[in-house]
Amino acid sequence: MIDELIAACEWGSSPLVFFSENVFSPLIYYSHLTPVLVSLILGFYIYFSNRKSLLNRILLFIALVLSTWLLLDLVLWATDSRRMVVFAWSLVNMIEPIVYAGFVYFTMVFVSGKDVHWRTKLLIVLPLLPTVGLTGTHWNILGFNLTNCDREVIEGPLPYYNYLIEILYVFWIVMIGFRAWTNKQLATKRAQSLLVVGSTLVLLLGFASGNIVGSFSEDWAIGQYGLFVIPISIGALSYFVIQARFLGKSQIMAAQVLVIGLWLAVFSILFIQNISVVRWIVAATLVFLAILGYILLQSFKHEIQQRKEIEQLARELQVSNRQQVTLIHFITHQIKGFVTKSRNIFSMVLDGDFGPVPDTMRPMIEEGFRSDTKGVNTIQEILNAANIKSGKVEYKKEPFDLKALIDEIARDLKGNAESKKLALAVDTGTEPLMYPGDRAQLVNAFKNLIDNSIKYTPNGEVRVKLRQEGKMVRFTVEDTGVGITKEDMARLFTEGGHGANSAKVNVESTGFGLYIVKNIIEAHGGKVWAESEGEGKGSRFVVELPA
Amino acid sequence: MKGIKEVLDPFVLLCLLVLVVTAYTYWNAFLSRNFPTFTTEEEIGESIEREFPMFSEYL
Numbered sequence: 001m002i003d004e005l006i007a008a009c010e011w012g013s014s015p016l017v018f019f020s021e022n023v024f025s026p027l028i029y030y031s032h033l034t035p036v037l038v039s040l041i042l043g044f045y046i047y048f049s050n051r052k053s054l055l056n057r058i059l060l061f062i063a064l065v066l067s068t069w070l071l072l073d074l075v076l077w078a079t080d081s082r083r084m085v086v087f088a089w090s091l092v093n094m095i096e097p098i099v100y101a102g103f104v105y106f107t108m109v110f111v112s113g114k115d116v117h118w119r120t121k122l123l124i125v126l127p128l129l130p131t132v133g134l135t136g137t138h139w140n141i142l143g144f145n146l147t148n149c150d151r152e153v154i155e156g157p158l159p160y161y162n163y164l165i166e167i168l169y170v171f172w173i174v175m176i177g178f179r180a181w182t183n184k185q186l187a188t189k190r191a192q193s194l195l196v197v198g199s200t201l202v203l204l205l206g207f208a209s210g211n212i213v214g215s216f217s218e219d220w221a222i223g224q225y226g227l228f229v230i231p232i233s234i235g236a237l238s239y240f241v242i243q244a245r246f247l248g249k250s251q252i253m254a255a256q257v258l259v260i261g262l263w264l265a266v267f268s269i270l271f272i273q274n275i276s277v278v279r280w281i282v283a284a285t286l287v288f289l290a291i292l293g294y295i296l297l298q299s300f301k302h303e304i305q306q307r308k309e310i311e312q313l314a315r316e317l318q319v320s321n322r323q324q325v326t327l328i329h330f331i332t333h334q335i336k337g338f339v340t341k342s343r344n345i346f347s348m349v350l351d352g353d354f355g356p357v358p359d360t361m362r363p364m365i366e367e368g369f370r371s372d373t374k375g376v377n378t379i380q381e382i383l384n385a386a387n388i389k390s391g392k393v394e395y396k397k398e399p400f401d402l403k404a405l406i407d408e409i410a411r412d413l414k415g416n417a418e419s420k421k422l423a424l425a426v427d428t429g430t431e432p433l434m435y436p437g438d439r440a441q442l443v444n445a446f447k448n449l450i451d452n453s454i455k456y457t458p459n460g461e462v463r464v465k466l467r468q469e470g471k472m473v474r475f476t477v478e479d480t481g482v483g484i485t486k487e488d489m490a491r492l493f494t495e496g497g498h499g500a501n502s503a504k505v506n507v508e509s510t511g512f513g514l515y516i517v518k519n520i521i522e523a524h525g526g527k528v529w530a531e532s533e534g535e536g537k538g539s540r541f542v543v544e545l546p547a
Numbered sequence: 548m549k550g551i552k553e554v555l556d557p558f559v560l561l562c563l564l565v566l567v568v569t570a571y572t573y574w575n576a577f578l579s580r581n582f583p584t585f586t587t588e589e590e591i592g593e594s595i596e597r598e599f600p601m602f603s604e605y606l
Contacts (some may be wrong), residue, residue: 002584061558082584087576091569098565105558118557125557132564136572142594143583154591157602 002146009149011080018071020078022151024221031227032074038231039063039070042238054115055106055241062102063234066207069095070227073210079151082144089153094135097162099207100169101128103200107176110240111193127165134158166208173200191295196240198291203233225280232264255296262289329386336379343372378510384444385495385512388519395438395523402435402442402473403428406466409447416454423461424454433468435545437524445520448513449477449528449541456539457481468547475543484532484539492530493518521545 012021023029043063046056072088072095079085101124108116116124134140135158142154177197180190205212209226213219262285346369349357357365387393410426417424453462460480467474484492495515521528526545532538576582585591595606 001586005586083576083582086582087573090572090576094565094568098561121557125561128561129564132561132568135568136575138583138598142591142598143585145591146584146586147588147591154585154594155606157599157606160605 005146006082009151011149011151014078014080017084018074018078020080022080023074023077027221028074028077028224031224032070032077035227035230035234036067036070039067039234042234046238046241049242053241055109058102058106058109059238059241062099062106065095065098065102066230066234069099070230076151082146082151085151086141086144086153090135090141093140093155093159093162094132097128097131097165097169100166100204101125103204104169104172104176106237107173107193107197107200110196111176111180111189113189127168131158131162131165163211170201170204173197173204177201191299192240192243194295195292196237198295199233199236199240202288203230203237206230206233222280228281229284235260325386325390329383332379332383332386336376336383339372339375339379343369343376346372381510381512381516384516385510388516389495393441393519393523395441397436397438397524399434399436400439401432402437403431403433403466405439405443406446406464406475409443409450410464413447413450413454416451417462420454420457420459422454422457422459425461425463427464428466429468433466433473435473435547437545438520441520442524445517445543446475448517449475449543452513453477453479453481453539453541460538471547473545473547475545476540478538478540480538482539483535483537484530485535489530489532493528 014020014022040063043060047060050056069092072092075088076085076092079088104124105116105121108120137156137158139156140158142156145152145154174197177194180193180197183190206226206229209229210220210223213223213226266285346365348354349365350362350369384393406428407426410424414424450462450464457479458481462477462479462481465474465476465478493514495512518528521543524545526543528541528543531540531542583594585594592603595603599606
């Protein structure tokens, strides 16, 4: 009798399981095989891009489970075998909630950035135990329904339990999204987490569309269009997983996903003639557009607000900087006045302007004079650097004899070298070397360089050389001193940038000397640099000026 | 204890259970000969009443 009824139904045979005349429209193949292909390709691609990543493994797990469900569902559309219907239907019912559970796990790991606790995993899996455990029993499938030719089964109570836990899983995912939304600690990852939760919910909506639309309208065909959402959503999720390490770029990601998603949605309309299907796609696109558009707008709003705050802070910082510079300038000027006055008094005392100086007092007064002189020089150096930085220095360039200048500086500093028992060798050639520049400023620069070499050379010699080489004037000062480490070399000519090593040798260094030298030389169109083979191996400073 | 928890990952256990259940379902659907096929609405009603009297109104 059963065989007669089956024969009366005239089902088409399905020797290849998936392919038969029973599949009412090619749409079923598109709606099932496209997500399978996309899910598997992306799932494996993501997995092999980094096998150790937990998120990648979960995504592959979901891709495999989802693909199995889709293939079994395709079998249900195609098969003419009662036993195959019961088998595939049983497994479809079992796999469906596992997909939801997989997404709960996925969203949790994505948002928290780490694996969830063992107990939480157990909590995700426990509701599935009745689902899986009773799959092969009459609680899931009572039997095959041959009262019509629809190739369907009579279900037991288990599928209703499955629907219940699916709803709970969806609520769980919504809660994860809500917590991500309200969690301020997530900062830049918040928008990403929301995009992932949103994409997951859209995917699950598409996945459940067959059941939802079928239950309400008895039209099981139209819900199949929902499956087209799966490749888009799984693509978006894969994208988020890959981009997860680029935090703060959620705005760009949202814009990219929006453009690709809209393009795919509009492109798919070209191939659909049924107006109701077009309506479904347009409706889904509107939802998609609304969610991502909202996130994008919020993100832009947030960024504009941040930019305004940064601009305001920058303005306040500039004002504060100006005030500080003015204050420091004022204080430095005042101190310079006091110290200069004190030095002049010491000088006058030493010169005998106030009568003869007793021998017992002379060394102390000389020390006071030296100390005040150093103080004036130090303050002057700081003032020079501040003037250079603020662009207040004007260079008056007139031709003068550079050779005579270097000789004069060397003469002035000879005493310093001799006091340290250093040999100061000066080779400036025999002919005058006329150079158009600001003499006063260049005195400052060259004196600084030679004085530096003397200061940082405990023993040995300092060699100064000046030559015109073609269209360049080349000045070098070479010493056998403490040398310059690589670390110090990088900040040598920067403002306040004395090296750690040099600070030990010259504790009075302001760190502005070479900064001033660099600015003066560059103002003359030249360049200055330092060479050293390292600590304890001496150094060589080179200045090149256009002749 | 941590080691045991790593081995007894709930998702791994679930996958193992799924494989066993799939094998059993296959046996039940293809190899078992007492496979119920309903040819009338009455048979369906009787079966539901017999197996799940509590849910008979809903199924």
